Structure formats: C-alpha cells, structure tokens
Amino acid sequence: MCKDCLDVGKVIAATVVDHITPHRGNVVLFWDEKNWQGLCSTCHSRKTAKEDGGFGNGK
Template sequence: MIEIALKKFCQKVGCSKLTEDKYCEDHKHQEQQYDRERGTAAQRGYDAKWRKARARYIRAHPLCKSCFEAGLVIAATVVDHIIPHRGNVVLFWDEKNWQGLCAPCHSRKTAKEDGGFGNGSMV
C-alpha cells in the first residue's frame, strides 16, 4: 500500500507554498530557530516544582474558566498564565496570573497571543 501525505500551506504568514511539514523549504529554518531560542520546558520553568503547583491549582480550580464563562462545564487540564510571563519568574509564580483552561481553549488563547493561525506575530 502506498501512503500519500497530504500537503498543507506553509505556516509562515503570507506564504502560499504547499508542504508536508509545518514550513516549506524556504521557511523551515524559522521553526528550527524558534525551537533553539525557546529552550526546553524545564529551562522555561516547567519542572517538578511547577508540576506540583499545577496539580494543586487544578484540584482547587477544576473547571475551564473560558468554557464556564460561556455556560459550559468542561474540566480544566492546563494552568494558563493570563499575562504571558515571557521568562519573568515573578509573573510565572504569581497565582493571581493563573487560570484553569481546557486544552482547546488554551491552544486558541496561545495561538492568538503568539501569532499562530495567521495572526502574524510568530517568527
């Protein structure tokens, strides 16, 4: 059986080239650069201490805030930083800056803030 990978548009804003990966050959270096600059989850503060704090927060705030505000009862699975901390340790650990979200709501919020889905602020 022959498998054929479906092509999709390059994720670089404004690029209309089709690719099997996230980026076309012209923009593939951008993903690699982003990964290098971003660092690992542990380097960004998401270590054992964070995992414990996250679990405690989810137990205390079990519902997705965005869904709840829309009249839905959906479990929170992610602790989101309301204001992106961008490496600011004080903001990272400030629980007043945390909210419980479900994964889809967190993905939408992050994409909107970071420029995903064609919003234009990604590299």
C-alpha cells in the first residue's frame, strides 16, 4: 500500500519503491531496504518534484 495515501486514510496500491532519503548515487543507501517505502506513482511524482525543486529544473 502507498505509505503517503495510508497516512491520509486512503487505501491505494503502491506501484513504486521510493527511497525515503534520496540516494543521490550512493549505492549503499540505494540498496538499504530500511530506506525503502512503497508509494503510488502520483505520490512518488509529487515527492520527487518537491525534493528536486520541481519539474524542468535542469537536474
């Protein structure tokens, strides 16, 4: 289940494995299962845009 949706009382299937703390190329953090959470694609896109400063930011 999507962690963010569950937090607001919605039951939506998770479709993406998200890194709670962005790994930014750190392979140890990338493969650390304690750093993973399930999100739906909508919540993952929202989180990624927020962390990266929005779409089209040139990163």
